[in-house]
Amino acid sequence: xxxxxxxxxxxxxxxxxxxxxxxxxxxxxxxxxxxxxxxxxxxxxxxxxxxxxxxxxxxxxxxxxxxxxxxxxxxxxxxxxxxxxxxxxxxxxxxxxxxxxxxxxxxxxxxxxxxxxxxxxxxxxxxxxxxxxxxxxxxxxxxxxxxxxxxxxxxxxxxxxxxxxxxxxxxxxxxxxxxxxxxxxxxxxxxxxxxxxxxxxxxxxxxxxxxxxxxxxxxxxxxxxxxxxxxxxxxxxxxxxxxxxxxxxxxxxxxxxxxxxxxxxxxxxxxxxxxxxxxxxxxxxxxxxxxxxxxxxxxxxxxxxxxxxxx
Numbered sequence: 402x403x404x405x406x407x408x409x410x411x412x413x414x415x416x417x418x419x420x421x422x423x424x425x426x427x428x429x430x431x432x433x434x435x436x437x438x439x440x441x442x443x444x445x446x447x448x449x450x451x452x453x454x455x456x457x458x459x460x461x462x463x464x465x466x467x468x469x470x471x472x473x474x475x476x477x478x479x480x481x482x483x484x485x486x487x488x489x490x491x492x493x494x495x496x497x498x499x500x501x502x503x504x505x506x507x508x509x510x511x512x513x514x515x516x517x518x519x520x521x522x523x524x525x526x527x528x529x530x531x532x533x534x535x536x537x538x539x540x541x542x543x544x545x546x547x548x549x550x551x552x553x554x555x556x557x558x559x560x561x562x563x564x565x566x567x568x569x570x571x572x573x574x575x576x577x578x579x580x581x582x583x584x585x586x587x588x589x590x591x592x593x594x595x596x597x598x599x600x601x602x603x604x605x606x607x608x609x610x611x612x613x614x615x616x617x618x619x620x621x622x623x624x625x626x627x628x629x630x631x632x633x634x635x636x637x638x639x640x641x642x643x644x645x646x647x648x649x650x651x652x653x654x655x656x657x658x659x660x661x662x663x664x665x666x667x668x669x670x671x672x673x674x675x676x677x678x679x680x681x682x683x684x685x686x687x688x689x690x691x692x693x694x695x696x697x698x699x700x701x702x703x704x705x706x707x708x709x710x711x712x
Contacts, residue, residue, distance in 0.1 A: 402428065402429045403426045403427065403428055403429070404427050404428065404429040404463065404464065404555070404556060404587050405426060405427040405450065405461070405462070405463050405556065405587075405589075406426045406427075406461075406462040407423065407424060407425050407426065407446075407450065407459070407460075407461050407462075408424050408459055408460050408461075408462070409422045409423075409424055409458060409459040409460070410422065410423050410424070410446065410449060410456050410458070410459035410460075410461065411456060411457045411458040411459055412442075412445050412446075412449060412454060412456055412457050413457055418611055419442050419445040419611055420442045420445050420446055420449070420456075420611045421442075421610075421611040421612050422458070422459065422612075423442075423446065423459075423608075423611075423612060423613045424613070425606050425613055425616060427556075427587060427589060428587075428604075429587060430582070430585060430586075430587055431582075431587060431588075431603045431604060432578065432579075432582050432587075432588040432590060432601050432602045432603055432604075433588070433589050433590070433602060433603075433604050433605070433606065434590050434591075434592065434598035434601065434602030434604070434605040434606070435447070435589065435590070435591040435592075435605075435606050435608055436591075436592060436593070436595065436598045436605055436606070436607050436608065436698060436702075436710075437593060437607060437608035437609055437710075438593050438609065438710055439593060440610075441593075441608040441609050441610065441611070442608055442610070442611040442612075443560070443561075443591040443608055444484065444560055444561075444591065445611075446608070447481075447558050447560055447589060447591060449461065450468075450475075450558065450589070451475075451479060451481045451558055452468060452472035452475060452476060453481075455469065456469060463475040463478075463556075464478075475556070477552075478554050478555040478556060479554050479555075479556050479557070479558065480549030480550055480552070480554035480556070480557035480558070481549055481557075481558050481560075482545055482546050482549045482557065482558065482559040482560060482562050483545075483560055484560045484561045484564065486541045486542070486545055487545060487548070488533050488541060488544060488545060488548070489533065490532065490533045490534035491532060491533075491534060492532065492533060493529065493530050493531060493532050493533065494520075494525055494528055494529045494530075494531060494533060494536070494544050495516065495529040495530060497533060497544060497548065498516045498519065498520070498529075498544075498547060498548065498551065499512065499516065501548045501551060502515060502516065502551045502552075505551055505552040506552070507551060507552060512551075515551050515552075515553070516529075516551070519547040519550050519551055520547065522547070522550065522577060522580070522581070523543040523544065523546055523547040523550075523573075523577060524543060524573055524577075525540055525543055525544060525547070528540065537566075537567065537570070538565055538566045538567070538570075539566035539567045539569065539570020539571070539573075539574075540570065542562055542563070542566050542570060542574065543570060543573065543574065543577075545562070546559070546562065546574065546577065550581070554586070555586070555587060556586070556587045556588075556589070557581065557586055557587070557588050557589075558588075558589045558591075559578070559588065559589070559590050559591065560591050561591055561592055561593070562574055562590075563575070563592070563594065563597065575597060575600060575601060578590065578601055579601065588601075590602060593710060595697060595698040595699050595702075595710055598698065599619055599697065599698055602619075603618065604616070604617065604618055605617065605618070605619065605622060605698070607622070607698070607701065607702060607705070609702075609705075609706055614705050614706070615701065615705060619698065622698060622701045623696045623697070623698075623700070623701060625701065625705075626696065626700060626701055626704045626705075629654055629666050629667065629668055629669075629696055629700065630666070630667055630668075630669070630693055630694060630695055630696055631664050631665070631666055631667075631693070631694040631696075632664070632665045632666075632667050632673075632674065632677065632691070632692075632693050632694075633662050633663070633664050633690075633691070633692045633693075633694060634662065634663040634664075634665065634677075634681075634688065634690070634691050635661060635662055635663070635688075635689040635690040635691075636663060636681065636686050636687065636688060636689065637686065637687040637689055638685060638686045638687055639681070639684060639686035642684075643680065643681065643684045643686060644656055644663065646680055646684075647665060647677055647680055648665075650673065650676060650677070650680075652667055652668045652670040652672075652673040652676075653665055653666070653667055653668075653673070653677075654666040654667065654668060665677065674693070678691075698710070
């Protein structure tokens with residue numbers, strides 16, 4: 402069942418078209434990833450879903466209601482974690498949670514209980530009395546997520562929540578997303594970190610220059626590029642004749658030299674590696690090392706756009 406359906410959504414800033422008529426949906430209980438480089442239109446897209454920006458065209462349907470016309474339909478059920486830290490630095494962590502909890506309409510024992518629960522989820526219960534200005538960047542990010550969870554939303558949107566933080570906080574945030582999802586929360590997660598999206602998301606929309614250029618599970622997206630893998634070889638006693646012979650194999654897409662290694666991009670073929678090893682042995686060359694790197698979302702983005710995700 403679709404919790405959210407976005408259709409032909411558009412947004413321009415003066416002469417710049419930030420979002421160009423995109424269409425996608427979010428299923429109940431899934432983690433959907435919006436993956437793309439900075440400037441791809443991810444933040445503009447989720448700002449429209451969160452009713453912070455009004456679209457120039459298109460519709461956003463949440464639980465059967467057009468939230469462009471009726472934004473309150475989603476606001477009460479939405480947790481939004483912006484890129485920028487939205488906290489009061491001179492207040493303690495607990496005071497921040499109390500302030501934002503009251504803004505959501507929580508009070509008394511209900512608010513107290515939710516602060517305790519959320520503090521455990523985000524892992525800062527022992528620092529609640531400290532002022533936020535003393536927190537590390539990672540702790541501020543965690544508290545930012547805690548604020549968005551206070552009213553126990555049905556849908557949470559996270560906009561690049563791990564940018565510029567330490568590895569420990571990053572891992573904690575990723576684990577928190579998975580934990581929330583297991584508890585039934587639907588998540589839209591935007592990032593330009595391919596490995597995060599691969600780890601978290603059951604379905605992924607790859608965005609570039611205001612458009613969705615591919616959509617599907619990781620496996621479905623990789624199939625779009627014929628599942629090409631990199632076979633990395635380090636050889637002795639070889640010459641260009643051998644490389645030309647390997648490149649001529651019908652399952653070899655390309656071959657190149659890089660820092661002493663030979664990298665052959667190969668299609669999914671159960672026989673290809675054996676064939677290459679046989680060619681090397683027949684040529685009288687020696688294999689010093691061999692490694693197969695499976696395709697990832699970076700490879701998909703590269704093939705679709707001609708550039709790396711983080712160029």
